[in-house]
Amino acid sequence: MTTTATAPAAPPAAPARRGRLVPYWLLLPGILWLLLFFVAPLVYQASTSVQTGSLEDGFQVTWHVATYWDALAQYYPQFLRSVGYATAATVLCLLLGYPLAYLIAFRAGRWRTLLMVLVVAPFFTSFLIRTLAWKTILSDGGPVVSALGSLHVLGLTDALGLTEGHRLLATPLAVVCGLTYNFLPFMILPLYTSLERIDGRLHEAAGDLYARPLTTFRHVTFPLSLPGVVAGTLLTFIPAAGDYINAELLGSPDQKMIGNVIQSQFLRVLDYPTAAALSFILMAAILAMVTVYLRRAGTEDVV
């Protein structure tokens, strides 16, 4: 990633000797809080993941690392599904979100504020209520299903395995649609921030040099918006990969994602070691993917 001109200056050195301890005092409460309630829980979770035992007899640390292999062997379909759904949702968010961010940044004029408000406003209705609304929208015999059915789109998606039996609810398509919907604002906002920074004169300059609109987009606008693209895809992919709400509300047991497994292992089966091991595998997988992605997006020219 290229650092933009607005990169913040390095913080000034502490002004006086007396003030040298100030940052530590300022940080102390927040850091203590994070150590207690963020780091310590991870340590406890790590220890739980190598414990064996039962609810009645209690759990003991036995360094039973096999829990990881067993969990992976048993639940790898859910892992793969999570990565697949999250990737699909991220790509869809980018495809849907880019035009809207572009519209707000360059074409909205005095409607800009209103459009921004409309993008953020759905947040204020609880996301569970909005996800339940998708149940109505995608319901069997609803307008969307009958419209897509009469256009023979559902036949096509059935054949592709995205939907099943001419319905939308309880299919992979419904879950991906819900994921896309829920995380779309997290794509639009960073895209908008990076598009809005682009100097409009660059577009004029490209036009003066006989670049057609599409060429301008490919060689000027899109490369300059890459920081937003990277931030947006991360903000979409990470929560989508761990989500269990959409699969639970819009999917069937065949669409269970890894989040659903962790939730039910922890809250229903009460198999804490497996839940802990799965959490760590998910965390490690996401960190690895994000690192690889950032390295690629950071050092190579994408366009």
Add this chain to the structure above:
Amino acid sequence: MAAAPGRSPRPLRWLRRNLVVLAGLATLAYLLLPNVVVTVFSFNKPNGRFNYKWQRFSTDAWTHPCDVDGLCGSLSLSLWIALWATLGATVLGTAAAFALARYRFRARSTVSSLVFLPMAMPEVVMAASLATLFLNTGVSFGFWTILVAHITFCLSFVVTAVKARVTSMDPRLEQAAQDLYATPLQTFLRVTLPIAAPGIAAGALLSFALSFDDFVITNFNAGSTVTFPMFVWGAAQRGTPVQINVIGTAMFVIAVLCVLAGQLAGSRRKRSRRS
């Protein structure tokens, strides 16, 4: 507009020029469609327990919003938790953000990544690990565990919001204040804090929204305490009362009105300052 020598017919040219606008508006429609459905179905009178199919128009739910057992109690609990979580996260986060933005010290990058990490993690992982801590230390689940969990995940967002504002601040403003014989405290209260205020406000608002709407972390750490999202989740299994839609719609309308009023006031102030 001058009639340019067109290569393609006019409607097609118009379409091509405005394609991005149309695509953007389509996305906006996709974003807003569920809110429209929520609003419309708040006037529904369903036959069964579930409010998924349109039956007939009724304003019953609007006139009796608290007629469902536990609904309004869960709502006020959520607001109460969000209030305290916002307060806690804003105080802790603002102090940390000032330290990270204004001072160079050892372990600064370590602290930065520690603050960043909770945001780069799927919520379910954080939720399960916190619940593991509470289980192992024998803390009973309820109001306090929810509050602690909410402060923990809001903290990073406050730090990020405040830090962005403070780093972009011109240090010469504070130097100027000191040149004019302001004491450090005066400088902080009358120069630094007012400039940082929008960042702090943004962080606090974000915390409130995140805490109020949080489900995943609450799901793991609530025990038998029922916040509003927990109530909706339970309702999705047992039967969804229309009142849920009423509350969703009301929150949407109130939020949009607040934002628009704020914008209006802001632009009016700007205009009066200019004249």
